[in-house]
Amino acid sequence: xxxxxxxxxxxxxxxxxxxxxxxxxxxxxxxxxxxxxxxxxxxxxxxxxxxxxxxxxxxxxxxxxxxxxxxxxxxxxxxxxxxxxxxxxxxxxxxxxxxxxxxxxxxxxxxxxxxxxxxxxxxxxxxxxxxxxxxxxxxxxxxxxxxxxxxxxxxxxxxxxxxxxxxxxxxxxxxxxxxxxxxxxxxxxxxxxxxxxxxxxxxxxxxxxxxxxxxxxxxxxxxxxxxxxxxxxxxxxxxxxxxxxxxxxxxxxxxxxxxxxxxxxxxxxxxxxxxxxxxxxxxxxxxxxxxxxxxxxxxxxxxxxxx
Amino acid sequence: xxxxxxxxxxxxxxxxxxxxxxxxxxxxxxxxxxxxxxxxxxxxxxxxxxxxxxxxxxxxxxxxxxxxxxxxxxxxxxxxxxxxxxxxxxxxxxxxxxxxxxxxxxxxxxxxxxxxxxxxxxxxxxxxxxxxxxxxxxxxxxxxxxxxxxxxxxxxxxxxxxxxxxxxxxxxxxxxxxxxxxxxxxxxxxxxxxxxxxxxxxxxxxxxxxxxxxxxxxxxxxxxxxxxxxxxxxxxxxxxxxxxxxxxxxxxxxxxxxxxxxxxxxxxxxxxxxxxxxxxxxxxxxxx
Numbered sequence: 001x002x003x004x005x006x007x008x009x010x011x012x013x014x015x016x017x018x019x020x021x022x023x024x025x026x027x028x029x030x031x032x033x034x035x036x037x038x039x040x041x042x043x044x045x046x047x048x049x050x051x052x053x054x055x056x057x058x059x060x061x062x063x064x065x066x067x068x069x070x071x072x073x074x075x076x077x078x079x080x081x082x083x084x085x086x087x088x089x090x091x092x093x094x095x096x097x098x099x100x101x102x103x104x105x106x107x108x109x110x111x112x113x114x115x116x117x118x119x120x121x122x123x124x125x126x127x128x129x130x131x132x133x134x135x136x137x138x139x140x141x142x143x144x145x146x147x148x149x150x151x152x153x154x155x156x157x158x159x160x161x162x163x164x165x166x167x168x169x170x171x172x173x174x175x176x177x178x179x180x181x182x183x184x185x186x187x188x189x190x191x192x193x194x195x196x197x198x199x200x201x202x203x204x205x206x207x208x209x210x211x212x213x214x215x216x217x218x219x220x221x222x223x224x225x226x227x228x229x230x231x232x233x234x235x236x237x238x239x240x241x242x243x244x245x246x247x248x249x250x251x252x253x254x255x256x257x258x259x260x261x262x263x264x265x266x267x268x269x270x271x272x273x274x275x276x277x278x279x280x281x282x283x284x285x286x287x288x289x290x291x292x293x294x295x296x297x298x299x300x301x302x303x304x305x306x307x
Numbered sequence: 308x309x310x311x312x313x314x315x316x317x318x319x320x321x322x323x324x325x326x327x328x329x330x331x332x333x334x335x336x337x338x339x340x341x342x343x344x345x346x347x348x349x350x351x352x353x354x355x356x357x358x359x360x361x362x363x364x365x366x367x368x369x370x371x372x373x374x375x376x377x378x379x380x381x382x383x384x385x386x387x388x389x390x391x392x393x394x395x396x397x398x399x400x401x402x403x404x405x406x407x408x409x410x411x412x413x414x415x416x417x418x419x420x421x422x423x424x425x426x427x428x429x430x431x432x433x434x435x436x437x438x439x440x441x442x443x444x445x446x447x448x449x450x451x452x453x454x455x456x457x458x459x460x461x462x463x464x465x466x467x468x469x470x471x472x473x474x475x476x477x478x479x480x481x482x483x484x485x486x487x488x489x490x491x492x493x494x495x496x497x498x499x500x501x502x503x504x505x506x507x508x509x510x511x512x513x514x515x516x517x518x519x520x521x522x523x524x525x526x527x528x529x530x531x532x533x534x535x536x537x538x539x540x541x542x543x544x545x546x547x548x549x550x551x552x553x554x555x556x557x558x559x560x561x562x563x564x565x566x567x568x569x570x571x572x573x574x575x576x577x578x579x580x581x582x583x584x585x586x587x588x589x590x591x592x593x594x595x
Contacts, residue, residue, distance in 0.1 A: 023414065025408070025412055026409075026417070027408075027416075029405055029408035030404070030405045030408050030420060032400075032401040032404070032405070033401045033402060033404075033469050033473060034420075034423075036397075036465060036466045036469060037423075037424075037427050037466050037469055037470075039466075040439075040442075040462060040463055040465075041427050041466055041467070043438070043442050044435040044438025044439045044441070044442050045430065045435060045438060046438075047437075047441050047442060048437060051437070051438075051441075101332065104328060105329065105332060108328050108329055109329075112318070112321075113318065113321045113322040113326075114318065114322040115322065115326070119325070119326070119329055119333075120582055120583075121582050122333055122336060122337065123329065123333070123336055124579075124582050125336055125337070125575055125578065126336050126339065127523075127578060128523070128571060128574040128575040128577070128578045129339060129527075129567070129571045129574075129575075130526065130528075130529065130544075130545045130571070131527060131529060132527075132529040132545040132546075132548070132549050133527075133545060133549075133570060133571060134339060136548060136552055136563065136567060137339040137342055137343055137564070137567055138339065139552070140342060140346065140560055140563070140564065141338065145357065146355050146357065146359045146560075147359070148338075148341075148342055148345070148359060151358050151359045151360075152361075154358070182335050185332065185336075186336075190585060239428070239429055239431070243431040243433050245433050245529065245530045246529045249529075249530075250549060250552070250553070253553075267433070267434075267436075268433070268436065268530070271436065271437040271440075272440075280437050281438075284434050284435070288430065288434055291429050291434075
């Protein structure tokens with residue numbers, strides 16, 4: 001066959017030809033993936049870098065070089081500064097809450113009990129709703145007049161009167177963080193559950209023979225062995241939560257009065273609503289810098305000591 | 308020996324504690340489904356009745372029929388299916404060879420390639436959305452551009468899924484013993500034959516998990532579709548549904564909930580059926 005990549009035996013000439021094909025083969029195999037990612041991710045990236053240092057009209061026409069004006073304008077913009085701080089709260093709140101909730105969930109789901117399969121399935125279910133639709137459902141559930149949250153909380157006497165949840169930033173933003181946590185738990189507990197199943201049972205048996213108490217077992221065996229998985233979960237969640245757009249966009253669109261904007265929603269508004277593409281590109285690059293710095297610093301700090 | 312009764316009692320106790328610990332989260336996880344179901348089956352007057360109740364007085368299945376017309380659900384469904392299936396197919400076609408190269412053919416530059424994939428994983432579509440839009444607008448086909456075409460959405464979804472897919476597939480491929488292929492070579496098969504007859508059938512589970520994750524990701528994606536697609540005949544389901552709510556004064560919530568429910572159920576069923584494989588698959592992909 002002419003397509004054979006490397007015949008394992010043959011004359012010297014055939015071996016040499018085989019070698020050549022062997023060095024070329026992996027490149028040919030990864031070529032389609034490289035072409036696709038470099039065009040679709042590389043070109044827009046280049047475009048954003050170009051826009052960020054250009055004077056761009058409302059309609060996206062590049063009028064000339066602008067140096068770092070876009071960056072200085074954006075960094076001086078109070079909405080951007082607020083959104084930056086709020087993004088920090090959002091990311092730390094959602095990822096922190098997710099990890100804190102997911103560790104016990106994974107621990108429970110790892111133990112053998114009646115109906116465990118059902119419990120695992122139910123916990124994973126929110127994963128299947130698209131974020132945009134989940135946001136719509138929660139928006140309706142938190143509706144001040146007809147939403148089931150107010151109705152149920154009043155029925156159980158937790159609330160006296162209806163709360164206008166989405167009308168005020170003091171309630172709207174925490175509600176959005178809570179929803180962020182709920183939708184992140186399935187993925188996170190799945191990763192942690194996988195991590196827990198990789199710990200051999202013998203380790204626990206040995207610990208219990210040595211008379212370890214449950215808390216000791218958790219602190220000295222489970223947690224250290226789970227740590228790499230928690231780290232992976234933190235990194236992946238930080239990246240996705242930092243970039244998470246649909247929940248806030250659908251529930252409050254950054255409002256009321258820009259009080260729930262995080263960087264991604266403000267970025268979208270700058271790009272397509274406010275007609276400030278140059279500044280939007282600057283925000284994009286600032287966000288990329290944050291994601292890269294976080295990922296590399298975190299992986300540097302955390303991973304080597306455990307490996 | 309521990310008597311049998313003690314073991315049974317221990318399991319019963321553990322079961323009670325486990326469900327108790329999980330209960331607050333279960334309530335929050337199932338609440339959206341309860342809300343969808345409850346509202347989707349209410350007759351319109353009861354949707355805005357005060358105080359609202361969980362149970363409808365009668366099951367208004369008509370909501371689903373009405374919704375199908377108002378949302379133009381069929382069009383949205385067809386678009387979502389077409390875009391997600393094509394994107395999944397493209398991702399798999401491109402990622403399987405790459406994953407094979409990474410796990411089976413040691414080559415100089417494999418480290419750099421993996422690094423590159425990691426970097427693309429961090430560049431989420433939202434951060435590049437302005438660049439993506441300008442790229443699509445600058446490519447002319449026929450009498451228009453790639454803006455407002457399904458194909459650009461497909462290609463973008465595939466490109467952003469490659470990193471995950473290659474990672475995941477390479478991790479799984481590494482667990483397939485190479486001896487199986489070597490045995491085939493000794494029997495006179497060439498590399499391509501051994502890949503097609505031995506390697507690919509063995510890697511089907513990983514390909515399936517990767518495909519499902521890609522499909523669901525594309526099915527649920529929002530921001531790229533929101534930016535690229537304009538014409539109602541090309542919108543995906545999430546967009547169709549969001550359009551019923553965003554910027555409207557009157558929202559027919561029973562129809563909206565019927566639409567979200569109908570769009571979610573198929574994915575929920577797939578997840579429920581494959582939950583066990585997802586745990587195994589994602590762990591491999593996440594750690595390697």
